[in-house]
Amino acid sequence: MSEKEVKSLEEIFEARIARDEKIEPKEWMPEKYRKTHIRQISQHAHSEVVGMLPEGNWITRAPSLRRKVALLAKIQDEGGHGLYLYSAAETLGISRDELIEQLHSGEAKYSSIFNYPAVTWADMGTVGWLVDGAAIMNQVALMGTSYGPYARAMVRICKEESFHQRQGYEILLTLCNGTPEQKEMAQDSINRWWWPSLMMFGPRDADSPNTEQSVKWKLKRKTNDELRQAFVDQTVPQANILGLTIPDSKLKWNEERKHYDFGDIDWNEFWQVVKGHGPCNKQRIDARVKAHKDGKWVRDAAMAFAEKQENKEVKLAI
């Protein structure tokens, strides 16, 4: 294809996106579009799967049978999201094995929030409320993204995430209506998770590259700072209902802006965790690598068995 031909294909492509048409797997797309989407969708898939770990940590210790079952179901949903997103990424011409390899080697990223430890039962509430809540904020916008399989995955996933968020909030509500010890457990949890949750929206707009291209492809429909603000505005009243204090002395309603003003994120901490030096970065990847390595003989056996079955069928057909 000549440069001129590619150029005109690109123009047609961009025009389709501008008209809100969806791009489907078999259709022509610029190489950069493909690469960007593989990166973003797989990062999202990895986040779902790594995100199973901090919560999985509490299954055996959940305080009631009802909570144990609900937590299992939630984590199972997250695994399903992971599968669904890996499949969406695979439509762009990369295998799940390659994607997993990228995660294990550190080449691919996942949401930094999962590098924080889940140390109390209240964290199961806070993670649902704040972390799933922040994820929804990001993902609702993506329901209208240009790549068809990703947009459709988002529709389905968002429904389940909002259920998770309510479930998390309900855990905290129960704690806040409980004994002083329980309420303290909830407050301590918010103290630890509030700032990392705000970090989930990424760097400040001023420090965030690539935004223009992403906006054009509808991968980004609102900027990091806009989403962060919307999250704060939505969350503060919910914290008030719980009777919990958000650990930010600068947090204050701004009547003029009709938004909450809030304090500065510790960007040193943000970059430390993003660069792989958070409290649990190593444990999380080690756990994934171990599961994958320990499971190799099982996957190999399944493959060998399937091949044998296929050969048997072929023989029967002959």
Next chain:
Amino acid sequence: MNNNLIQYIYGIADNSLILGQRLGELCGHGPSIETDIALTNISLDLLGQTRSYFQYVAKLQGNGANEDTVAFLRLEREYKNVLLVEQPNTDFGYSITRQFLFDVFHLALLEELQKSKDEMLAAIAKKSIKEVLYHTRFSSDWIKRLGDGTEESHNRIQTAINDLWIFTDELFHQTDADKAMIAEGIGVDVTLLKINYYKKVSSILEEATLQTPSIEYFQKGGKQGVHSEHMGFILTELQYMQRTYPNMTW
């Protein structure tokens, strides 16, 4: 209060509770996301069944008991699960073998229990059968895959079967409470399930190109509340919150 009935239910429900707990340990650590989800699903089913049984026990006990006091606040000796279900997740082979050896029994038990004169137990059994049918299919399929997969998987699964086989005989033991409940037409006579159990298990092992162990000595104790050394650790995690923060609502 019918203590024999309560003890009888413990003998069934504690298997689901402890096995569900063991499977819960694996969540997020499976050999693939698909198997991870499937094992979590089995854990969910078993714990769901546990809740139904324990809600019934709580009603029989009265006095403010609920499913959680029943599940979390007993002493180790008061749990009546078989030794098989408390065995650790040594590797996927052990987990799936434990599952398989239990599922085949569980399905046969529920098929009889749905005929119980106790309407509540019959209803729980009826509802659980569909789930356990799926569990049995899942674990049997994996036994076949691993048995007839690669040389490594064949050896590993055979080792797991040899090691866990000693816990199968206990599935068919009877406690005094069991006998009392059988006499009332409520309980299932598990001794009658034994021949078919070994037949079914052996035929699947054969299909999987695996050997049925010929072992003469078996282990027992769980049904009497005398557990393996693993049990204390399982309960430590299971009961952690309820013991650390007594009398609270979660």
